[in-house]
Amino acid sequence: MEVRQCRALNCHKLVELPHYYCDEHRELEAAYLQSRMKWSHSHxxxxxxxxxxxxxxxxxxxxxxxxxxxxxxxxxxxxxxxxxxxxxxxxxxxxxxxxxxxxxxxxxxxxxxxxxxxxxxxxxxxxxxxxxxxxxxxxxxx
Known part of the structure; x- marks a missing residue:
């Protein structure tokens, strides 16, 4: 099982890949993924x-x-x-x-x-x- 730290500010919970946010902050994930796509297309x-x-x-x-x-x-x-x-x-x-x-x-x-x-x-x-x-x-x- 591969894990990473939740990207929410001051949240130190570990989440399983491929997610970026824990269950508590999962609503932030869609906006984050959209911003990543926008950045990758501009570079x-x-x-x-x-x-x-x-x-x-x-x-x-x-x-x-x-x-x-x-x-x-x-x-x-x-x-x-x-x-x-x-x-x-x-x-x-x-x-x-x-x-x-x-x-x-x-x-x-x-x-x-x-x-x-x-x-x-x-x-x-x-x-x-x-x-x-x-x-x-x-x-x-x-």
């Missing part, structure tokens, strides 16, 4: 292509990393970690909060130690807020 694939060329694969090292993240090996590792950690942000859990996450983060960045890129013990589920804070910290310290 064309050219945006992603431009971003990929200027940011994601700008250097040979970034190109190799991008290639790794598109590989079957990474997809399998990602699935193992998500299932093992139940889609819950490990950084929030250490502070006593339960937050749904679906991003996999390298505890020790692969820019710093490329040998740990496929080490399951170096991977954690992380929520967007923790990922932003950790990335900012990494830029300062690495």
């Amino acid at each position: 064309d694939k050219q945006y992603a292509k431009r971003y990929d060329k200027t940011k994601r694969v700008a250097t040979p090292i970034k190109r190799e990393q991008h290639k790794f993240y598109k590989s079957k090996q990474w997809q399998d590792l990602r699935t193992v970690v998500l299932n093992k950690q139940h889609y819950l942000c490990q950084y929030c859990l250490t502070e006593g909060r339960v937050t749904q996450g679906n991003t996999i983060d390298h505890t020790i960045p692969i820019n710093f130690d490329p040998t740990k890129k496929d080490d399951v013990n170096n991977l954690n589920v992380i929520c967007p807020e923790c990922h932003r804070l950790k990335t900012d910290w990494e830029y300062k310290h690495y």
Whole structure:
């Protein structure tokens, strides 16, 4: 069973996928799905292509990393970690909060130690807020 946190403000209930809201806030789901469709139709694939060329694969090292993240090996590792950690942000859990996450983060960045890129013990589920804070910290310290 895959779960995520209810999107309602200050609601921390977990809901089963594919829903975005718990039973208490389910009436908000239709409007949310409509706004997602509107956004996706307004952002064309050219945006992603431009971003990929200027940011994601700008250097040979970034190109190799991008290639790794598109590989079957990474997809399998990602699935193992998500299932093992139940889609819950490990950084929030250490502070006593339960937050749904679906991003996999390298505890020790692969820019710093490329040998740990496929080490399951170096991977954690992380929520967007923790990922932003950790990335900012990494830029300062690495």
